[in-house]
Amino acid sequence: AEREGTGVLIGDDGLILTIGYLLLEADSVLVVAGDGRVLPAGIVGFDHATGFGLVRARQPLGGTPLDIGDSTGARELSGAVIATHPSAGGLSYASVVSRRGFTGWWEYALDDAIFTAPARDNHSGAALIDADGKLIGIGSLWVGDAINAGAAFPGNMFVPADLLAPILPELVSCGRRQSAARPWLGVYSEEVRGHVLVTQVLRGAPADLGGLRRGDVILAIEGKAIGSQSEFYQSLWGGASAGD
Numbered sequence: 001a002e003r004e005g006t007g008v009l010i011g012d013d014g015l016i017l018t019i020g021y022l023l024l025e026a027d028s029v030l031v032v033a034g035d036g037r038v039l040p041a042g043i044v045g046f047d048h049a050t051g052f053g054l055v056r057a058r059q060p061l062g063g064t065p066l067d068i069g070d071s072t073g074a075r076e077l078s079g080a081v082i083a084t085h086p087s088a089g090g091l092s093y094a095s096v097v098s099r100r101g102f103t104g105w106w107e108y109a110l111d112d113a114i115f116t117a118p119a120r121d122n123h124s125g126a127a128l129i130d131a132d133g134k135l136i137g138i139g140s141l142w143v144g145d146a147i148n149a150g151a152a153f154p155g156n157m158f159v160p161a162d163l164l165a166p167i168l169p170e171l172v173s174c175g176r177r178q179s180a181a182r183p184w185l186g187v188y189s190e191e192v193r194g195h196v197l198v199t200q201v202l203r204g205a206p207a208d209l210g211g212l213r214r215g216d217v218i219l220a221i222e223g224k225a226i227g228s229q230s231e232f233y234q235s236l237w238g239g240a241s242a243g244d
Contacts, residue, residue, distance in 0.1 A: 005124030006084040007031065007055060008135060010068065014061045015172070017164065018125035019140050020046045020053030031057050034086065045171030049182060050163045051108065051140060054171055066127065069134025071160040074114055075099060081129045082139070082156070088122035094156075097146050102157055103229040105188045105199065107236075112160060115146040119154035128158045135161045181242040187212055191229040195219075 003026075007016035016031065023029065029041040039061065044054035074080065078096040094116040102113040114128065114137045126139030137158030146155025167177045186205020189196050196218040201207045212218075220226060221235040 003124075006088055006122070006126050006139070008083075008125070008127045008138065009061060009063050009065045010135070011056075011065055014041075014057035014059075015044065015065075016041070016055045016057065016061075017135075017138060017161075018053050018055065019138055019159070020048075020051050022124055023053040023055065029055050031055070031061065032085065032087070033061055034063065043175075045175045047167055047171060047177055048108075048184075049177070050110075050167070051159055052138065052164055052167075052171070066129070066135045067133075068161045068164065069130050069132060069136045071114060071130075071136035071162045074128075074130060074136050074160075079131060080116060080136070082116070082120060082123070083127040083129055084122055084125075084139075088126075089120065092120055094118065094120075094128075097153070097155055098148060100148060101230060103191075103233060105190055105229075107184055107187065107233070109230065109233045110159065114158040114160055115143065115148075115155050116158065117146050117153065117155040119143075119146070119156055123156045126156075126158075128161075137161055182237050183240045183242045183244060185210075185212070185236070189218065189229060189232065194227045196226060196229055196232045 003022045005022045007018035010017045023043050031039045031041045040058045041055045044056050046053045074096045080094050082092050082094050097117045098115040101111050103109045123139040127135055128137030130136045140159050141157040143157050144152050147153045170177045185207040186202035187207040188200040190199050198216040201212050226232045
């Protein structure tokens with residue numbers, strides 16, 4: 001019934017950047033300021049492709065907005081600070097351990113996500129801050145394979161903050177990006193031994209109406225063979241438009 005996480009003040013008007021899954025299906029949003037004040041807030045926008053969410057406090061929040069930096073400089077072994085609300089652990093130091101693509105089972109992918117270690121809890125919406133004190137990432141997930149070396153190495157995945165600038169005006173004015181939406185099937189999947197295995201189909205979604213069922217293996221899209229989750233998404237998003 002409730003979700004909680006951290007947001008980052010990025011505007012003088014109380015605009016707060018966070019990770020979008022905290023806002024999905026929310027009937028109301030409350031912001032707890034650093035000094036403990038509890039303020040009502042409204043959802044400004046959500047972007048499916050990046051996973052960013054925006055809210056705005058409806059009363060003066062105070063504080064200094066954090067500038068957005070250039071995350072391209074965050075490479076392996078770069079130092080950074082993870083910042084959350086004090087009640088979620090406050091500040092901790094981390095290192096960037098890899099920069100690589102990320103695919104999620106919920107029809108989500110990033111070309112160049114940021115992975116850090118050591119892993120920490122209360123990562124949802126956390127700020128990743130570089131040595132210049134600028135925001136370079138928003139915390140999304142705890143992962144067990146931060147270095148992608150075939151062995152367990154816990155860490156966190158951050159969405160690069162650079163992805164916000166091109167879509168920020170549209171999110172603020174319209175609530176979503178105005179370019180053509182990605183096509184979605186409504187299917188959850190896992191990559192198992194070089195195959196894309198359907199683990200869940202959302203009721204009433206295009207995948208459900210098209211006959212996909214849990215346990216199916218997706219072998220190809222329009223005759224083009226796929227063997228990985230990333231190939232699945234690339235074929236799906238590159239060859240069709242929403243509504244086809």
